[in-house]
Amino acid sequence: MPGLRRILTVTILALCLLSPGKAQQQCTNGFDLDRSSGQCLDVDECATDSHQCNPTQICINTEGGYTCSCTDGYWLLEGQCLDIDECRYGYCQQLCANVPGSYSCTCNPGFTLNEDGRSCQDVNECATENPCVQTCVNTYGSFICRCDPGYELEDDGVHCSDMDECSFSEFLCQHECVNQPGTYFCSCPPGYILLEDNRSCQDINECEHGNHTCNLQQTCYNLQGGFKCIDPIRCEEPYLRISDNRCMCPAENPGCRDQPFTILYRDMDVVSGRSVPADIFQMQATTRYPGAYYIFQIKSGNEGREFYMRQTGPISATLVMTRPIKGPRDIQLDLEMITVNTVINFRGSSVIRLRIYVSQYPF
Structure with missing residues (x-):
């Protein structure tokens, strides 16, 4: 040589x-x-x-x-x-094995020996066998597997398993999150429709759309996620019905002496678990007489101590909800306004019968 x-x-x-x-x-x-x-x-x-x-x-x-x-x-x-040790002189690009009078070149895994017997070329595993279950990305001397959106790579680096997006956060959907292979979707309970953001639920007004079950004598009252069929009010003796939602006890009737002069029926709805304290209803006198003052109180229906009346002015008060209420639930409160006039030595009262419908869901 x-x-x-x-x-x-x-x-x-x-x-x-x-x-x-x-x-x-x-x-x-x-x-x-x-x-x-x-x-x-x-x-x-x-x-x-x-x-x-x-x-x-x-x-x-x-x-x-x-x-x-x-x-x-x-x-x-x-x-x-x-013998000349050719491996000492870098005859091979990657792996070299010396033999008597000659040498032999080999390549690392992921490479193949070129025809010159010395240099190595990357093997594109993705183009040959594609060992990945979903997406294969060739790299120099190797490959990596990637998964489609909604999947995650398993520990073996080859297989992909479904990613349960619903388990990541309870705020993905306003109501219920339904996991599916590679994705998820939000669903709403009956009485709601899914909005365009694909996560929020909006109440369906059954009374407005006419898809309720109330008869002609009843009044349809829309609630969050449903509706109520309200029967016409019935004024018990000695009260007389003077409008669709008001009963009056005539002053000339001796049986009305210790009874509220009027009972006014009102309806309202609140969502389940509403944050508290919350002002939910206002009550006030329609006429102010000279020398008169007014007392506001909850006469009945507040056995659970969930409400109280806060006087906000000489002739007004606000009903405050103090504890969160879980629905579905119907509550009836008699809110009394007592009128006291020391000038003419008069004391009388009127009642608002407030029917509160608590929805099943907090939206």
């Missing part, structure tokens, strides 16, 4: 010597006289096995001599042919 061999060369020049008086041709070492032509011809020491190369060397015939050399993969050192 060039640069790695030490060459022993024995070269013997042929000289023709003529003795005086008689011409006679002689050949030097490495040549023999050819009698037919009278010429000195080269002796092939390698073919005649007359060389002195040792067994680890190879004989190369030269003009008038021979050369002891080494085969490829070996270099001559102190008369011996020693």
Whole structure:
């Protein structure tokens, strides 16, 4: 091998010597006289096995001599042919295995050996076998698997499992989150429709759309998520009905002496679990008489201490809800306004019968 061999060369020049008086041709070492032509011809020491190369060397015939050399993969050192470790000289791009007189190149996993037997080329696993269950992304010497939206990569790095979005947060949907492979959707309870944001629920006004079950004598009252069929009011003795929502006790009737002068029926709805404290209803006198003052109180229906009356002015008060109420539930409160006039020594009262419908859901 060039640069790695030490060459022993024995070269013997042929000289023709003529003795005086008689011409006679002689050949030097490495040549023999050819009698037919009278010429000195080269002796092939390698073919005649007359060389002195040792067994680890190879004989190369030269003009008038021979050369002891080494085969490829070996270099001559102190008369011996020693193996050359080609791996030390970076013959291979990646992995190299030295063998006597030669070497062998291999590649790391994810690469393949090129035709030159030395360089390596990346293997596109995604184009050949596609080991991923969903999406395969080729990388230099390897690959990575990715999952479609709504899926997550499992620990093996190959398979994808459904991602339960509903378990991440309770605020994804206003009502109920329904998980599906790769996605989820929000649903609303009966009486609601899903809005365009695909998470919020809006009440359906059954009374406005006519899809209720109230008869002609009843009044349809829309609630959050439903409706109520309200029967016409019935004024018990000694009260007389004077309008669709008012009963009056005539002053001339002796049975009305200790009864509220009027009972006014009102309806309202609140959502379940409404935050408190909350002002939900206002009550006030329609006429103010000289010398009169007014007292507001909850006469009945507040056994659970969920409400109280807060007087907000000389002739007004506000009903305050103090505790959150879970629905569905119907509550009836009698809110009394007592009129006291010390000038004419008068004391009387009127009642608002407030019917509160608490919805099933907090929206």
